[in-house]
Amino acid sequence: MHEHDVLVIGGGGAGLRAAIAAHEEGADVAIVTKLHPVRSHTGAAEGGINAAIREGDDWELHAYDTMKGSDYLGDAPAIETLAQDSPEETVQLEHWGMPFSREDDGRVSQRPFGGLSFPRTTYAGAETGHHLLHVMYEQVVKRGIQVYDEWYVSNLAVTDHDDAEDRECHGVVAYDIKTGAVEGFKARNGVILATGGTGQVYDHTTNAVANTGDGAAMAYRAGVPLEDMEFVQFHPTTLPSTGVLISEGVRGEGGILYNSEGERFMFEYGYANNAGELASRDVVSRAELTEVNAGRGVEDEYVYLDMRHLGEERITDRLENILHLARDFEGVDALEEPMPVKPGQHYEMGGIETDENGETLIDGLYAAGECACVSVHGSNRLGGNALPELIVFGARAGRHAAGADLGEAEITKGKTAEIEEEDGLDTPVEPGAVPSGDDEAVADGSDDVAADGGAAVVDPDETVRRAVERERTRIEELMQKDEGIKHSDLRADLQQSMTENVNVFRNEDGLKQALEDIREVREAYQDVYVNDPSRTFNTDLIHTIETRNLIDLAEAITLGALARDEFRGAHWRQEHQERKDDEWLKHTMLSWNDGTPELWYKPVILEGEDKTYEPKERSY
Amino acid sequence: MSTQVPEEKEQSETEQEVNAETEAEISEGASYGDQRRDQRDAQRRQSVSGAPADIEGESFRLKVFRYDPEVEGKMEPRFDDFAVPKQKGMTVLDALIYARDRYDTTLTFRHSCRQAVCGSDALFINGRQRLGCQTQISDLEEPVRVEPLPHQDVVKDLVVDMEHFYDQMHAVEPFFQPEEDPDGDLEEYRQTRENREKIKMSTRCIWCGACMSSCNIAAGDNQYLGPAAINKAYRFAMDEREGENMKEHRLNVMDQEHGVWRCQTQFSCTNVCPKDIPLTEHIQELKREAVKQNLKFW
Numbered sequence: 075m076h077e078h079d080v081l082v083i084g085g086g087g088a089g090l091r092a093a094i095a096a097h098e099e100g101a102d103v104a105i106v107t108k109l110h111p112v113r114s115h116t117g118a119a120e121g122g123i124n125a126a127i128r129e130g131d132d133w134e135l136h137a138y139d140t141m142k143g144s145d146y147l148g149d150a151p152a153i154e155t156l157a158q159d160s161p162e163e164t165v166q167l168e169h170w171g172m173p174f175s176r177e178d179d180g181r182v183s184q185r186p187f188g189g190l191s192f193p194r195t196t197y198a199g200a201e202t203g204h205h206l207l208h209v210m211y212e213q214v215v216k217r218g219i220q221v222y223d224e225w226y227v228s229n230l231a232v233t234d235h236d237d238a239e240d241r242e243c244h245g246v247v248a249y250d251i252k253t254g255a256v257e258g259f260k261a262r263n264g265v266i267l268a269t270g271g272t273g274q275v276y277d278h279t280t281n282a283v284a285n286t287g288d289g290a291a292m293a294y295r296a297g298v299p300l301e302d303m304e305f306v307q308f309h310p311t312t313l314p315s316t317g318v319l320i321s322e323g324v325r326g327e328g329g330i331l332y333n334s335e336g337e338r339f340m341f342e343y344g345y346a347n348n349a350g351e352l353a354s355r356d357v358v359s360r361a362e363l364t365e366v367n368a369g370r371g372v373e374d375e376y377v378y379l380d381m382r383h384l385g386e387e388r389i390t391d392r393l394e395n396i397l398h399l400a401r402d403f404e405g406v407d408a409l410e411e412p413m414p415v416k417p418g419q420h421y422e423m424g425g426i427e428t429d430e431n432g433e434t435l436i437d438g439l440y441a442a443g444e445c446a447c448v449s450v451h452g453s454n455r456l457g458g459n460a461l462p463e464l465i466v467f468g469a470r471a472g473r474h475a476a477g478a479d480l481g482e483a484e485i486t487k488g489k490t491a492e493i494e495e496e497d498g499l500d501t502p503v504e505p506g507a508v509p510s511g512d513d514e515a516v517a518d519g520s521d522d523v524a525a526d527g528g529a530a531v532v533d534p535d536e537t538v539r540r541a542v543e544r545e546r547t548r549i550e551e552l553m554q555k556d557e558g559i560k561h562s563d564l565r566a567d568l569q570q571s572m573t574e575n576v577n578v579f580r581n582e583d584g585l586k587q588a589l590e591d592i593r594e595v596r597e598a599y600q601d602v603y604v605n606d607p608s609r610t611f612n613t614d615l616i617h618t619i620e621t622r623n624l625i626d627l628a629e630a631i632t633l634g635a636l637a638r639d640e641f642r643g644a645h646w647r648q649e650h651q652e653r654k655d656d657e658w659l660k661h662t663m664l665s666w667n668d669g670t671p672e673l674w675y676k677p678v679i680l681e682g683e684d685k686t687y688e689p690k691e692r693s694y
Numbered sequence: 695m696s697t698q699v700p701e702e703k704e705q706s707e708t709e710q711e712v713n714a715e716t717e718a719e720i721s722e723g724a725s726y727g728d729q730r731r732d733q734r735d736a737q738r739r740q741s742v743s744g745a746p747a748d749i750e751g752e753s754f755r756l757k758v759f760r761y762d763p764e765v766e767g768k769m770e771p772r773f774d775d776f777a778v779p780k781q782k783g784m785t786v787l788d789a790l791i792y793a794r795d796r797y798d799t800t801l802t803f804r805h806s807c808r809q810a811v812c813g814s815d816a817l818f819i820n821g822r823q824r825l826g827c828q829t830q831i832s833d834l835e836e837p838v839r840v841e842p843l844p845h846q847d848v849v850k851d852l853v854v855d856m857e858h859f860y861d862q863m864h865a866v867e868p869f870f871q872p873e874e875d876p877d878g879d880l881e882e883y884r885q886t887r888e889n890r891e892k893i894k895m896s897t898r899c900i901w902c903g904a905c906m907s908s909c910n911i912a913a914g915d916n917q918y919l920g921p922a923a924i925n926k927a928y929r930f931a932m933d934e935r936e937g938e939n940m941k942e943h944r945l946n947v948m949d950q951e952h953g954v955w956r957c958q959t960q961f962s963c964t965n966v967c968p969k970d971i972p973l974t975e976h977i978q979e980l981k982r983e984a985v986k987q988n989l990k991f992w
Contacts, residue, residue, distance in 0.1 A: 608850065
């Protein structure tokens with residue numbers, strides 16, 4: 075059994091920042107990641123980091139823009155923390171050597187981004203995430219922080235108290251991808267989940283293949299609520315054939331969107347008369363699809379994004395990476411012709427419920443970055459707000475897990491006095507785990523914590539040991555079958571249904587269809603098998619376990635989307651074309667209760683440090 | 695656990711041949727949702743940005759290196775043939791994924807971002823180091839041979855051991871070491887646009903290992919730092935924010951027996967770099983700087 079003070083699961087931006095922060099607090103910290111840290115998906119972020127670091131800007135403006143962008147579903151204490159901590163965290167990256175783009179005076183450059191009232195997006199060309207990831211990995215190397223790379227964490231070691239609020243997390247179980255060994259990792263102080271997004275729920279996504287939402291699914295099944303999962307961000311400019319992201323920086327620098335008639339539709343059809351292409355992402359994504367549906371799309375699928383007029387010099391200086399992406403992945407020379415673009419899944423705004431210090435409902439379990447929901451993005455994330463989220467909340471989680479006193483959090487966790495139960499959501503099929511015999515439940519990874527009878531296990535060592543035994547049994551079960559269904563077929567069916575039914579435009583029939591499809595996939599998963607008998611680098615096995623995680627998260631997204639009968643931010647409902655503040659200024663919460671998803675709500679916190687954010691109509 | 699292989703080997707080879715013939719036959723062996731999947735595949739091909747997406751009956755032919763150290767029947771390296779339906783815009787990585795998901799789920803390779811930034815799918819494709827995701831298969835001569843990166847230990851199929859590469863990267867103190875801090879937490883180091891431009895290309899490295907694999911010198915000298923690590927050192931040595939003393943220290947690290955002087959300017963690293971980093975030039979520049987530093991008594 076490996077043992078450390080703090081275990082960070084995931085080696086992307088949030089994980090690296092958490093590890094550095096915990097190390098600075100004096101903790102013995104280790105990172106466990108299924109990739110190598112420099113392979114993490116943070117490296118694909120292009121646009122930049124919002125931080126109020128210039129005269130004329132201040133954190134309160136950043137907080138206001140973010141609250142408005144969220145369509146008033148963000149929690150003010152989280153948003154204000156983001157805006158307050160981001161300047162120092164961003165300049166910290168510069169002090170670690172990050173090669174930001176520069177102004178004539180040698181200071182770092184900033185540029186305009188969608189939904190921002192000040193050009194506060196700090197950037198390094200159109201490859202900001204790549205530099206952020208590498209700079210932080212360099213700091214991890216400098217500090218000698220231990221990294222277990224290519225170790226796949228497949229479950230958490232959580233005590234089996236009946237009530238999730240009483241449970242404690244003492245570590246994780248991880249699978250050494252290179253050798254097939256299943257081992258326990260004990261955390262004396264805390265486990266920080268920083269496992270990133272869940273874009274693989276969809277088949278057209280900017281996300282990496284590794285983004286399977288493992289941390290969110292594991293925390294969910296261990297009893298931590300998932301929050302606001304229905305709010306999935308679709309980025310308006312992705313390449314049609316691959317989903318590769320074309321940064322919002324293109325529009326920030328003055329790029330223009332055209333339809334097939336050559337019309338600048340954002341203005342022409344009044345989608346955003348003031349901000350045009352720089353309206354927030356939900357607005358632009360819907361505008362594009364409305365154009366396509368009205369027959370003004372190109373080849374009935376996409377629209378054009380044109381940056382030729384910016385001139386070669388400016389493009390090369392600030393957006394060079396975009397030229398390479400357009401050429402390599404779409405065969406388009408963006409200096410000579412406009413780029414085809416369409417909306418693609420980009421970011422999961424919901425996630426593991428945490429407070430400002432990264433703590434979850436379960437003692438000793440933290441989450442930060444895209445897998446978490448603090449919540450700073452509410453129903454729509456502003457471009458340039460993901461990277462500050464990683465560093466701000468990664469650092470806070472790291473410090474807190476290492477024992478630093480960050481003060482009492484204002485965001486509450488779990489079911490408090492103010493919660494509201496969902497009364498009777500009409501679902502076409504039973505959501506949640508498929509009832510089955512014990513053996514299958516183990517192979518499925520879905521056995522609930524107290525299921526196997528006997529006395530409750532609460533001792534830390536015993537908790538980790540038992541979790542390891544469960545995972546060994548689960549993996550044996552998966553490997554022993556000689557025939558069955560391939561995970562790749564199930565994953566493809568799941569992605570297809572989600573893309574058809576739970577996309578930018580949603581309606582009740584589609585959402586119900588998705589729930590039926592998810593149920594079908596879940597039942598079929600009972601017969602999933604791993605064809606590869608090898609203990610060496612068995613990606614067949616890893617993808618099989620990941621697919622189970624995708625099923626649970628797809629269901630959480632869809633249940634939330636079906637329940638929320640209003641139109642807010644990224645969540646558009648055909649039958650409900652208005653924001654209903656009287657009913658819906660609340661977070662959708664989902665708890666895994668003995669295999670049954672339980673839906674409830676908690677109020678949004680609109681009271682900030684010294685002001686209340688009054689919901690207004692959002693116009694750009 | 696490791697017994698079903700000899701059988702499976704024969705079976706999988708014949709199956710692949712047969713499966714490659716027609717779409718109809720591909721779906722025959724499957725047991726779940728066949729019809730839906732075929733419809734979906736047809737839809738997908740149509741949706742790939744117009745054009746004659748799928749040319750009836752035509753396929754790309756892949757020859758893929760296979761090896762598994764612990765599974766009987768797979769311990770002897772071999773090549774497996776796969777046929778993948780032609781689709782516009784298909785990359786070598788797409789083809790590998792198709793082959794894995796449709797024909798043989800044991801086919802093993804690293805990949806993640808699919809957009810040339812995670813660096814995990816550097817492979818030896820038709821005799822050259824390339825990123826699978828960045829290589830259009832239609833640009834290559836058939837059959838397309840896909841092998842693991844040369845000069846690295848093969849773990850399984852197309853996966854190589856990257857430990858030595860990481861060790862070399864770590865050996866050059868790959869982290870920013872400025873001599874003085876700016877005044878105040880919110881004050882930045884100043885860096886001229888020109889200086890940022892100078893280091894820009896060197897900061898693009900994605901640690902894919904293609905350069906190291908292509909380098910004859912690195913193949914023969916295990917201690918040679920290699921192009922990626924030297925480029926990393928260049929990135930810091932040339933960054934004006936670190937200061938002159940630190941630059942001197944970095945040049946000393948480079949000015950060693952297994953440092954920059956091992957490079958014989960064969961340009962193979964520069965030729966294969968998927969991010970167009972002028973690696974050889976960077977190594978030469980460090981050689982010049984090291985010489986200048988040694989002659990400082992002038």
